[in-house]
Amino acid sequence: MSVELQGLLPADYRDGSFIGRALAPEGPCVIAVREGELFDLTQDVATVSGAIARRSFAGGRSLGPVENGLPEGWSLLTPIDLQAVKASGVTFAISAIERVIEERARGDSARAAEIRASLEEKVGTIREVVPGSAEAMRLKDLLIEQGMWSQYLEVAIGPDAEIFSKSPVLSTVGAGAMVGVRSDSSWNNPEPEVVLVCDAHGEVVGATLGNDVNLRDFEGRSALLLSKAKDNNASCAIGPFIRLFDDGFTIDDVRQANVDLHILGPEGYVLEGSNDMRQISRDPLDLVEQCLSEHHYPDGFVLFCGTLFAPVQDRDAPGAGFTHKVGDVVTISSRRLGKLTNTVTTSRDAPPWTMGIGAFIRNLASRGLIDRI
Structure with a gap:
């Protein structure tokens, strides 16, 4: 077939x-x-x-x-094959607030709702500033005075974006594959994102869709657990195809893109969300420039642009928020890029990654x- x-x-x-x-x-x-x-x-x-x-x-x-x-x-x-897999985080104001919530909750989803209510009132103004601007620096000083500063707010409104390595070369999975979350994670979610595809010189040649699977409990306990929260077997899905830039599809289409998310759980649970690229705090090309910076990617690289999607709806227990269940079907779609669908399993039970570079x-x-x- x-x-x-x-x-x-x-x-x-x-x-x-x-x-x-x-x-x-x-x-x-x-x-x-x-x-x-x-x-x-x-x-x-x-x-x-x-x-x-x-x-x-x-x-x-x-x-x-x-x-x-x-x-x-x-x-x-x-x-993708030989490209480095990079990602940018906290590129939307709402995602910055959610990261601070994770940090203050120490990865405990049960504490998130209470913290969210107080934090939104105090740091919600970050939506209105340009990262790295004089206004952003004044806001930083104010939040420090109020005892509200966070490492996540630094990358949200400071001059330097958060750029990290998401996944090893050749480890990503494509459309239709199983996508993995760690078996010992109890608070996690998909992250629907636009993924820019760049050559070795940092020129963006096209775009695709990605799921930067995120473990909120691990990163919330410590930002130093980022690699454990992000880089696990089958934890990075990209696809279905790279759409190449041409006269009819350009970086401006990426800037205007809306990425939709649909989750269908094995018990009939449905969650829908979206990622509106028009709300991104940093221009995609600025993220590419910061990714390349003082480094080299001779086989090119791809760059996840981040997401504003951070689900807060309770799935089971009141106040516990959303987390994946094995069997969730996650569909990420965008009008000009197509549809990326994957079924959730644990990273332990997902098909092992066997085709490395060698x-x-x-x-x-x-x-x-x-x-x-």
Whole structure:
């Protein structure tokens, strides 16, 4: 049975250009969608990273119209391979407030509602300032005087954005895969985000969708647990495809994007939310510049832009807020980028990550593709 693609792509997919990856019986392949047709580019360029570096998106072997889906025996992969996976946090005012709540609650979801009520009144004005501005620095001084300052407010309104490494190279999962939360986490949530795709020079060549799975209890106990809260097996989903920038889709479309979230629980629970990029505190290109900064990513990088989504609705016990259950179906969608759907399991029970860099290179070598990386 072929994998259906048409429902994953945006409605205007025939007007755009897309690149991604699929797993064929012989190994990972680079695929592209142009003018409604699916192509296998692997014999021309064997990695998405290389295709972006060389702007090699044309040509390839036709696999037929998109509505036919992937060939029999193929499955969809995350659309990135050798790129570094970076993320920016606390880029929306409401997410900054929620991070401070986690910090003050010490990761205890039962204390969150009470803290939220008092904190919103005292630091809600951060929505109105430009990060790094003189006004932001005056607000910082005031909040310090009031004993309300936090490391999260520093990255929310200070000059430097929070940029961190989300996931190792080749560890992300794609549309349709299981997405993992740690088995010992009791307060966690999805984070629906726009993901910018950049070449080695920091030029943004396209965008896709991502789920930066977040463990609020771990990070809330200590910001030094960020890597444990963020980087676990199957904890980073990206897809379905990278939409390449062209005359009809640009960075301005990213700036105006709305990312919708729908969660369907195994017990029938439904939660909906959205991430409005128009409310972001820092321009996406500023985040890219801060990510590159005094570093180098020779195989390119992707950058999660952050989210304003932070669910506060109670799922079970009053005051306990939202947390995932195994079997939750998470759908992240955006009008110009398509749909990313994953089912929640634990990172312990998710399929193990086995194709690292070594295995990937060995596979390409066995297929005679090393010189096409």
